[in-house]
Every structure is written in C-alpha cells, then in structure tokens.
Amino acid sequence: MISIGFYGGVGEIGGNKILISSKDGSIFLDFGLNMKRKREYSLGYGHERISRILRNYLLLEILPRIRGVYRRDLLREDHYLRGAEEIDLHACLISHAHLDHYGLVGFLKPEVPIALSTTTSSLIKHSVETGHLTGPEGDIFTYRDRFLQEQLRVINDVKKKKELKDRLVIKRSQKIFSAGKPISDMPFHVEPYPVDHSVPAFGFLLDLGEAQIAYTGDLRLHGIVRHYTEEFIENARGVDYLIIEGTRITDSTQMTESKVREYAFRELKDKEGKFAAVMISSLDVDRLRTMINVAKELNRTPVLSPKLAHLLKTLKESGAHIRSIPEPGKDFLIYHEKRSLTSGGYMLDSQSYYSWQKQIYREYGNHTIKPEEISRDQGNYLLIFAGLTYVTELVDINPEPGSLLIESTSEPYDEEQEIEWEKVERWISLLRMDHIQIHASGHANREDLIQIINKIKPKTVIPIHTDNPREFKKLLQSEGYQVITPEEGNLLHLR
Ligand SMILES: [Zn+2]
Numbered sequence: 418m419i420s421i422g423f424y425g426g427v428g429e430i431g432g433n434k435i436l437i438s439s440k441d442g443s444i445f446l447d448f449g450l451n452m453k454r455k456r457e458y459s460l461g462y463g464h465e466r467i468s469r470i471l472r473n474y475l476l477l478e479i480l481p482r483i484r485g486v487y488r489r490d491l492l493r494e495d496h497y498l499r500g501a502e503e504i505d506l507h508a509c510l511i512s513h514a515h516l517d518h519y520g521l522v523g524f525l526k527p528e529v530p531i532a533l534s535t536t537t538s539s540l541i542k543h544s545v546e547t548g549h550l551t552g553p554e555g556d557i558f559t560y561r562d563r564f565l566q567e568q569l570r571v572i573n574d575v576k577k578k579k580e581l582k583d584r585l586v587i588k589r590s591q592k593i594f595s596a597g598k599p600i601s602d603m604p605f606h607v608e609p610y611p612v613d614h615s616v617p618a619f620g621f622l623l624d625l626g627e628a629q630i631a632y633t634g635d636l637r638l639h640g641i642v643r644h645y646t647e648e649f650i651e652n653a654r655g656v657d658y659l660i661i662e663g664t665r666i667t668d669s670t671q672m673t674e675s676k677v678r679e680y681a682f683r684e685l686k687d688k689e690g691k692f693a694a695v696m697i698s699s700l701d702v703d704r705l706r707t708m709i710n711v712a713k714e715l716n717r718t719p720v721l722s723p724k725l726a727h728l729l730k731t732l733k734e735s736g737a738h739i740r741s742i743p744e745p746g747k748d749f750l751i752y753h754e755k756r757s758l759t760s761g762g763y764m765l766d767s768q769s770y771y772s773w774q775k776q777i778y779r780e781y782g783n784h785t786i787k788p789e790e791i792s793r794d795q796g797n798y799l800l801i802f803a804g805l806t807y808v809t810e811l812v813d814i815n816p817e818p819g820s821l822l823i824e825s826t827s828e829p830y831d832e833e834q835e836i837e838w839e840k841v842e843r844w845i846s847l848l849r850m851d852h853i854q855i856h857a858s859g860h861a862n863r864e865d866l867i868q869i870i871n872k873i874k875p876k877t878v879i880p881i882h883t884d885n886p887r888e889f890k891k892l893l894q895s896e897g898y899q900v901i902t903p904e905e906g907n908l909l910h911l912r
Pocket residue numbers: 513515614635859
C-alpha cells in the first residue's frame with residue numbers, strides 16, 4: 418500500500434511537508450515552516466516558551482500530528498499525540514534552503530537523517546550562523562539536548578554529570594546526495610535532480626514499483642540554469658503522479674533573469690556619478706552574480722554586505738557545486754559596517770559586532786571598504802545587500818540626493834513584509850534617494866507551469882504550494898489530466 422500525506426503547502430504557499438509511505442517505510446519530502454500560520458498566532462515578539470513550543474505547534478497544526486518523529490527533549494508527555502498514527506520515518510529530504518521547505522527540521526528526532534545537497538547544506542549553515550532562527554528552529558545540524566541541559570543544573574553527582582555532558586551535544590545525521598544518483602538507504606528508489614529556482618534547488622523522482630511520483634519542489638524556466646528544469650522534465654516524463662508547485666498559477670507576467678540584468682544596467686548607467694545600491698534576496702547567488710557583473714561593466718566596484726560575503730565564503734569552503742563563486746578582492750569589496758562606539762566606529766572587539774562579522778573582517782581585512790570611503794567617491798561603487806533593515810546602513814554613506822536604490826528580490830512579498838516595506842520607503846525618502854523595482858520571480862508563471870505539465874504528461878497532477886489549486890483544475894481537466902487537490906492531513910492512497 419502506497420500513500421501520500423500532505424501536511425502543509427495545501428492551498429497555501431509554503432510549508433511543504435509531504436509524507437510518502439510504502440510497506441517498507443516512509444520519507445518526508447521537505448519539512449517546511451508555514452510562516453503565515455505561525456505569524457497569525459504570534460503574540461509579542463513571537464518567541465514561544467521552550468517548554469511548550471512543540472505542543473503549541475501541534476495545536477496550531479504548524480507541525481503534523483504524527484507519532485514517532487519528534488524530539489523527546491521538547492515533548493516528554495505522550496498524551497498530546499494520543500490517537501495519532503505512528504510512522505517509521507527513514508529520512509527527511511530537503512529540496513532547497515528556503516525556510517518554507519526546511520524550517521521545521523529542528524523539531525524532528527535526530528535519528529532521522531536529513532538528505533540534502535552539499536550546496537543546500539552550506540546555505541542552511543550560513544542562514545543558521547548569520548540569521549535570526551531562534552530556539553529549536555535553529556537546531557538543524559548540531560544542538561544541545563534541552564532536557565539534559567536543564568537536568569545538568571540540578572545534578573551534583575560527578576559521575577552522572579559527566580555521563581549527561583557526554584550526551585548533551587546532538588548531531589543530526591546528514592545524508593548528502595548528488596544529482597541523478599539514487600539516495601542510499603531509502604525505503605524505495607529516490608533520485609534527486611537539480612531544478613532552476615532563486616536558490617540552488619532539487620526536485621525528486623520516486624519509483625515505488627506500482628507508482629512513479631515526481632515532486633518539483635520550487636522551480637522556474639526563466640532563470641540562468643533553466644536547462645536544469647528541462648532535464649528534470651525529461652527524467653520525469655510519463656510519471657503517474659506529478660506533485661507540482663503552483664505559486665504563480667494565476668500570474669502570466671514574465672520577467673527573466675537576463676532582463677533583470679538589462680534593466681539594472683540601463684538604470685545604473687543613467688545614474689553615473691551618483692551612489693547606487695541594490696537589495697536582493699538573501700540566498701540568491703545567481704542574482705548576486707548578475708549584479709556584480711553589471712557593476713563591473715559600468716566600472717563601479719561591487720561592495721557586498723558582510724552577510725553576502727559570508728554566504729560566498731561558506732559556499733566556497735563547502736566545496737558546493739556552484740560555478741565560479743566571486744572572490745573578495747578580485748571581484749568585490751566587503752562593506753565595513755560601523756558598529757562600535759569607540760575607534761571611530763570600527764572597534765572589532767566590541768560586542769556590537771557579531772562573531773561571524775568579526776571573522777569576515779579579520780579574514781578579509783584588506784578587502785573591506787568603509788562607508789566614508791564610499792561617500793567620498795559615490796559614483797564608483799554599487800552596494801549589494803539583502804534584507805529590508807539594511808537600508809539604515811545607507812545613513813553612514815550619506816548618499817547625495819538622487820542616488821539610486823534598486824529593489825531586486827526574487828520572492829513575492831506577503832502582507833507582513835508589505836508593512837515593513839512602507840517603513841523602508843520612509844527611509845528611502847528621508848535619504849532623498851530614487852527607488853525602482855526590478856523583480857524576477859523564483860517561480861514559473863502560469864504558461865510555464867502548463868508547459869512543464871504538458872511535457873511531463875503525468876496521469877495525475879497534484880498542485881501544492883499555491884493559493885489557487887482549483888485553477889489547475891480549470892486549466893487542465895479539459896486536457897484530459899486528472900487533477901487532485903489534496904486536503905491537509907488526509908492520506909491519498911495510491912493503488
Ligand atoms: Zn523556494
């Protein structure tokens with residue numbers, strides 16, 4: 418008996434958690450956090466108490482009600498999951514390093530290996546080191562058992578204490594997969610294939626004997642590596658079930674990665690002699706490379722925020738399969754944030770620098786540039802950063818009126834970010850800068866999704882990661898496809 422359970426990403430964008438089960442065991446395809454649902458219940462700063470976070474996530478159905486998969490240190494009592502089905506989970510596969518696909522992995526018991534690519538692993542490592550993942554959500558690779566940690570405070574027996582200390586640090590097991598090669602120790606045959614997205618991403622092909630299933634993860638056909646998506650399509654041809662993302666199923670607009678380059682070039686050229694900055698999505702290496710190249714063509718030195726420099730450093734050190742990773746000194750300079758109260762603002766020992774920043778500045782000290790240096794020669798640089806809050810950094814540069822801020826992110830804004838964006842706009846007008854948007858999405862639009870489906874020609878289409886699963890029915894049923902719009906928590910039994 419084969420079944421598919423959908424525990425997130427159903428009738429909503431993000432939070433994918435797809436459970437594939439056979440008689441030999443189960444795997445999860447992604448274990449993402451639905452940020453919208455989390456925010457709907459977040460009070461105050463939204464930090465849940467450690468003693469009840471897992472229980473509350475079950476209550477809010479942010480985490481699925483399943484037994485045998487969660488960490489014991491966060492949930493000691495069983496009655497919260499009474500009556501829930503127990504599963505034999507062999508692994509959790511991560512398609513890519515976006516939180517809505519991996520953000521809840523920290524709650525899984527550490528014996529369940531996470532299967533991911535080298536690149537995804539290093540992107541998540543970067544996000545954990547430099548980001549704001551708090552509590553168990555940041556417990557992806559290595560963490561401390563929270564129950565033992567507390568026990569250690571009340572135990573005096575030296576021998577017992579030592580024994581507990583030895584078990585304190587938990588390493589979650591990782592299974593690194595590579596393109597086109599079957600993943601080992603799975604209950605059935607699984608092959609990962611890279612796809613084009615705003616971060617390096619994978620889709621999966623599953624062969625369960627009686628049924629072939631393809632899962633797209635997030636993908637597009639208009640990026641730099643669209644040939645990855647095309648190869649995935651080739652390999653998925655004729656599957657029985659296609660689980661496909663539909664973020665943009667109601668959107669026909671098309672902005673390609675190469676158009677982004679063209680527009681950015683033109684806009685920056687018009688701003689000769691003025692300061693310019695560009696905001697990108699935090700892990701979008703393709704966009705980062707695009708902007709570095711545009712800057713160079715216009716004889717502007719690209720200046721990267723320390724976080725983006727850390728991203729490239731982490732990728733390089735991991736040996737990730739990414740073509741030509743730009744290098745500090747040769748391809749860009751690193752923006753030296755002014756954070757301390759002494760030494761003119763640059764006292765590195767100050768607590769105001771994060772430890773990962775200190776590391777970056779110490780290692781690449783010769784390749785940094787301070788805001789006052791940029792300020793003296795404003796037309797010579799392009800500052801590239803990620804994250805809305807970074808706009809306040811520009812105060813230190815003191816841009817001349819009429820300088821340019823390009824917003825060039827790849828993911829759609831949700832409501833919450835729109836509110837934040839209003840604040841950013843206030844800063845932009847306070848700084849007397851001009852502002853334009855050059856967006857290209859990480860997701861395929863309506864026509865491309867239909868094209869992907871028509872080329873794969875599955876017997877059954879299962880849309881997920883979309884607000885409009887019914888739109889797939891409207892578009893596809895007259896073409897002879899069976900379209901199943903899943904319901905959250907319900908199992909779909911195949912054969
Ligand atoms: Zn994504």
